[in-house]
Amino acid sequence: MRPTSMGRLAALASTALLLAGVVSAGSAQAQSAAQARYPGGLVTYSIEFSNPQEKDNNDLPEPYGRVVVKDDGLRETTLWEHPDLDINTPTVPRYPEAGFTHRFADHFISEVCAYVGEDDTGINADDVLAQGCEPFHGPGAYTIPGPDGSVTVTVYHVG
Structure with a gap:
């Protein structure tokens, strides 16, 4: 069965959202590490x-x-x-x-x-x-x- 244009578009959008979520999570971790408090x-x-x-x-x-x-x-x-x-x-x-x-x-x-x-x-x-x-x-x-x-x-x- 051949994928349709809509199917490809949905797959592409899904991948983009997944990548955006990974970048966002990485950014939040970096920001949290930069604001870390160290135990005294x-x-x-x-x-x-x-x-x-x-x-x-x-x-x-x-x-x-x-x-x-x-x-x-x-x-x-x-x-x-x-x-x-x-x-x-x-x-x-x-x-x-x-x-x-x-x-x-x-x-x-x-x-x-x-x-x-x-x-x-x-x-x-x-x-x-x-x-x-x-x-x-x-x-x-x-x-x-x-x-x-x-x-x-x-x-x-x-x-």
Whole structure:
């Protein structure tokens, strides 16, 4: 028996709908993976502060502000924090100075955020090294930019 034009058209439409469903399901899975929240636990990390325009005696930044890991903005754990002490803000190009450190996050982690300024007391206005968040996708380096530099948080392990 020879298939009719209608039969071919129905088969073609059926295949197209099936493929559209597969693409849609794949897209939903990719979107869900991109928005995944990772279980908290002991976060092993280090932080580097970058200010390419730093021009004082040692050419190193004097950062102040906070670096945190968040769970959809509801809960957060501070990884690093320092107040602006004007002329007494210490030079900290890396935290910790060598190696890595740990902090316990008792919540899911969905973002790494940095809100960090750089003290330029007596020279000009303070710089902004980082202002914002990056989606968390597990261990790796997260660079959060600002108008005058950046902050890179390297997460080595969570759990």
